[in-house]
Amino acid sequence: MTTAEMNSESASQPHAISAKDALRAHGMSREHGHNSTSIAAVRAEHGWNELQEGPPYPWWKRLLGQFQDVVILMLFCAAIISGALNEWSDSLAIIAIVILNGLIGFFQEERAQQALAALRKISRPQAKVIRDGALTTVPAMELVPGDVIEIEAGDDIPADARLLTAFNLGVQEAALTGESVPTAKDSEAILAADASLGDRRNMVYLGTIVACGKGRALVTAIGMRTELGRIAGFLKQVEPEPTPLQLRLAELGKTLVALCLGIVFVVFLLQWFRQGKFLEAFLTSVGLAVAAVPEGLPAVVTVALALGLQRMVRRNALVRKLPSVETLGSVTVICSDKTGTLTRNEMTVQEIVTGDGGFHVTGSGYAPRGNFLRHSSDTSSDADTLLAPAKEIALRRVLLIGGWCNNARLQPPESAEQSWSVVGDPTEGALIVVFAKAGLGGELSTPRVIHEIPFDSTRKHMTMFLDSREEGTVIFAKGAPEVLLALCQQEWVGARAVPLTPERREFWSQANAELASQALRVLAMASRPAQSGEPHSDLESDLIFAGLVGMIDPPRDEARAAIATCRAAGIRPVMITGDHPATAFAIARSLQLTSDESAVIAGPQLETMSDDELRERVLHTAVYARATAEHKIRIVKAWQSRGDIVAMTGDGVNDAPAVQAANIGIAMGIAGTDVTKAAADMVLTDDNFASIVSAVEEGRGIYDNIRKVLQYLLACNFGELLLMFFASLFGWPSPLLTIQLLWINLVTDGIPALALTLEPTETDVMQRPPRPANEPILSRHLGLAIIAQGFLVGSTSLIAFAISRYYFGDSLEQARAVTFCVLVYNELLRSLSARSDIKTVFELGWFGNPWLLVTVVICVLLQAAVALTPGVRGWFEMPPHDTRHWVMIAVLALVPITLVELTKIALAFKHGRNRKVRLKE
Known part of the structure; x- marks a missing residue:
């Protein structure tokens, strides 16, 4: 068998070979992916990554449909009778006007169909793919075999693919296999060539959803060649269902x-x-x-x-479900996330606190330019000391944890007109930027990820098991300060790990509160040495606390005006965030959302309330801090129980239930997962609160x-x-x-x-009260x-x-x-x-x-x-x-x-x- 034949056979049975062999069969590198110059040639051979739809309804049938009404048929009969009685002028005039009227109706419907088709084109799913060595986002239909894609919790799988890496990865495959629970995936597995679809744990398939974890995969089949494509012939193009408004108008018409x-x-x-x-x-x-x-x-x-x-769409709001259009006019409450929606989503690290003291970082945005200043221990002096961060042991450790326990990437500008940007989560992007400011950016390629436990809104932290030449085998973790403090029994002071006493725990809690009171989002860092064969279940035990990082995401100027517009329109704006209450209140006050600190409720306080108590309290609450996905659902239902029409934003997979429960579910188009977008009625293409208000307008x-x-x-x-x-x-x-x-x-x-x-x-229109939802x-x-x-x-x-x-x-x-x-x-x-x-x-x-x-x-x-x-x-x-x-x-x-x-x-x-x-x- 020739090498080409072996590669073809390997590519056709990717679950039966190793990840390295799969890459070799496609001539790909895990880190580089396709060259941009090779995409066109591959697409010419394999086509676009899309399922074929049923044949379109012929235009001539749609045109004839304009003349099937009983009254129109009666007119044709009348024209024939007029002609039979030699009233030819009447007969021809009737026929001419009926045909002209039918043509106008036909073109009206064609215009509507074209507009809806344009909306469907805009709403096509996206995929994260590595090309030319850089992570980028492209429409899923542009994927080709050999592409290296990244997937994480909440993503729709955009094509059939062989896993290259998998960290706690579980995929909901019920759409293909009927299995009701997520399937655990293993990128290292090599299976028999005749393994059934449900047993291929080293593969992911188009039409399935990532339930948890993350991974990287090699695209092996697209479009009609995927497993879903094999049954696409049984699928019929389904006409869109009429909206409740259209149904009511149809009944009124009858x-x-x-x-x-x-x-x-x-x-x-x-x-x-x-x-x-x-x-x-x-x-x-x-x-x-x-x-x-x-x-x-x-x-x-x-x-x-x-x-x-x-x-x-031109105002950055893509409506996925037509019924939501009429509901928008009745919205009385908008529950919005803070980060990226009410703020700019350009996190910048400003303060770092370690066991050796506090540090201030200058510079803003994603450009890796700025200095590190040690806060003066002399309270009578405002002078801070300029320092080299790489020489500060405690500071360097915090920066390494933030830079290595991270999935974001910093991208330099490609031209003078562009600026530095971040691919990935903005919070992680801020840590990458401060890492680069310290001159440590060259070390980012050093560690090898052995295992990762991804962040989610319930755990509120993430952990990475790394192997590096300089640090050896280490465990790095970052997350909410109160969560990581609970996982630590020691803290780093310089190069030594010392016991974390109750007094020091109180110190760190107060430091966290002080940073939060400055409207900073605070993350804690922890680490410890590890053994190469250490069980993954033990990775988050006995961590050593390293310090706090305070970053700021400045409020959007347009959000402040949008909040004022909401109030004029009789709509109640509410902020829900996972941040510390002090941070949340500081941002809310700057946005003029509230000036009353008692209008802030933290998650633990909310958990002590009964549903009846919460129902009464929502009227007096403008901000929810340290809120989880479960809290969001309770808040939505509390407002709805009062007869209000609620719009709710969300981005993570855990937000999907609350987004679905709301009268108007709103997903973030940039930061939102595919699951949340699928559950939402509307997607914001710019993740901006002002766009929600524009959509209501x-x-x-x-x-x-x-x-x-x-x-x-x-x-x-x-x-x-x-x-x-x-x-x-x-x-x-x-x-x-x-x-x-x-x-x-x-x-x-x-x-x-x-x-x-x-x-x-x-x-x-935004100076009127919302329209009653039950108004005919x-x-x-x-x-x-x-x-x-x-x-x-x-x-x-x-x-x-x-x-x-x-x-x-x-x-x-x-x-x-x-x-x-x-x-x-x-x-x-x-x-x-x-x-x-x-x-x-x-x-x-x-x-x-x-x-x-x-x-x-x-x-x-x-x-x-x-x-x-x-x-x-x-x-x-x-x-x-x-x-x-x-x-x-x-x-x-x-x-x-x-x-x-x-x-x-x-x-x-x-x-x-x-x-x-x-x-x-």
Whole structure:
């Protein structure tokens, strides 16, 4: 067998060979990974790392779907009957408008699908991969065989891979094997070639989730060649489920259709019996049914949701679950993590305390530039002494623990425009930076990791078993001071380990509190010599305390403004952190979250409270310190028990239950694990609290726009029904022909309604209280507005018909032509006032929504063309208007919008709102 054949065989059975052989088969190095120049060639051979979806629904079927409605089919029948009776102009006009209306609906739905597809593309999972010797993050679909990836608790496995290292690694494989408990992994195992999938403990597979620990693995299969890909042929592309809002609108639509068709049927009977013309009454009634039924509402709502979600993406909030859009407008409490969300997530070490004294570190950010100063022991002097940290035994030990018990990497800038950056956890990044400031960065490659017990929010510390040339075999640990102090019986003083007496424990506790009171996050360091064969279960026993490191993560400037915005919007901001209470309070005070120290509760204090006590206490608590994942769930449920709508942020895998329990679960896009992102309704791409507030603002705006569209469409349709119903009731001939009704439906419903979805969020939307969660989409206020505005539209159009027909003595065709123009211009102008229930068009600005303005102008010109163009007039049976007709059309068309705008002003003065009307050109 040739070498190439052996490599191919090894690559096809990676679980049956060692990790070294697997790397050799792919020509890879564990530390270097692929060269960036080789990726394209490998991808050309293996393709993209994605599962094939089912065939897309053909566009022509989606187009035909626009003409499957019962009313549309009735119109086609009506067109055929008209043609059979030699009414070819009516027949062709009906067919042309129906087809045009269907095309508009088709393109509306296509626009919505494209917007949703763009969102899905943005939300693709990421993978941590080593390329060109550096750890980087790429979309999972860009992985290729031979890539070296890193995985840790909470990550989705992005491809099938052979483990190279594994530290306490457990993977939840139920999706593939049905095993209910996580499978322990072992990178050193070499298994039989015929080992079953569930027994391959040296492999990880696409579609599974890391339950605990961490590891490094070599990608062996991607896409359809993975184990999950083998069964992908059985998977069907699933259409997205409609949101509760869409379902409620669908139910509302069914009710409105039944109501409208009932009225249409009455109009048909009245017209038929009183006029005696069955075909004319039938055609008119069918046209009225098309005009009265808001068939475009579902498509417009989908467009509103999709475009609104894209606006959210531009403001760094990616919504994963559409129902959360409507929930955002009802949020009353936002529970936020501190680190990276309310702060900058650029940790910088400032203070170090050892058994030999205290030290101050200068410099900020991730650039490894700064000095080390020993604090003066003379309390009367402020002068600190500059020193060389490598020569200070106790200080050097603390720096080594922070630099070696670490998984972050410091990356230099690649150009003058870039700055130093950290790949990994910012807290660990701060320790790497101070390690480099001390000139110890070259020693980072020295130790070999024998075993690692990763950090998690329950243990609050991490431990590494290392082998180094200089230090020998050692155990390094870092974590919460109170946790590590409990694991230590000795402390380092210089090069000696001395007993950790009660007095010294008190000293360290006070030092921790003092650092925390300066808004510093404090980590403790501990270590001890170890034996090379020491059991992993004993690694965290008999540790020797080395010192404390205080670092600061400065508050975000925008977070302070966002907190003020929350309060103005009736939303309660709450900070939850694992930091010391003093640190948490200092940050909260700087953010103006609270100035009352009694508004801070620590985790141990919370554990002593019953659920009823916590339910009462949450009203008076702004900050939770030393909080665990379990505490977060209790806090969420306590608020929910009071009827509040809660948004909760999280990043770690242990935060996923609380994120899922919240009404709006929010995952961190940068620091968040895949499990938390999967459980969340929304992902912040910048991990910034201000982006949460922006998302709430956009969510309120989206909901407002949907209500505006609903109000506009239903008021138009109600006005048309009133016009036809009362005309029939009075025994008058039909004020509008079928072709005219269809044209009205075309130019006044779908197009302006779609433009209304692009209305910018109103400036005062975050100065209103949250919307009640149980408020119906068609509220009492909205219903009354629809009736009132529909009455204005219908009555002015009816008055136009009456004046023309019975006062001016015009012909029936002339009266219909006048009514036709009045109704179209009524509805088009009223779309401008539909932009707000409160503000006038002058306050909003004529160009506040340029899309709507352009749409209205175009539709007005189209209607004018219909009324003025001789050839087109014949299709709509419209004689020319004289001056008195145009004056009447202009006056009556302005009546509804004028009365609506005057009502807004009157209500504003009644409620005492200070208004400054801005006239904009």
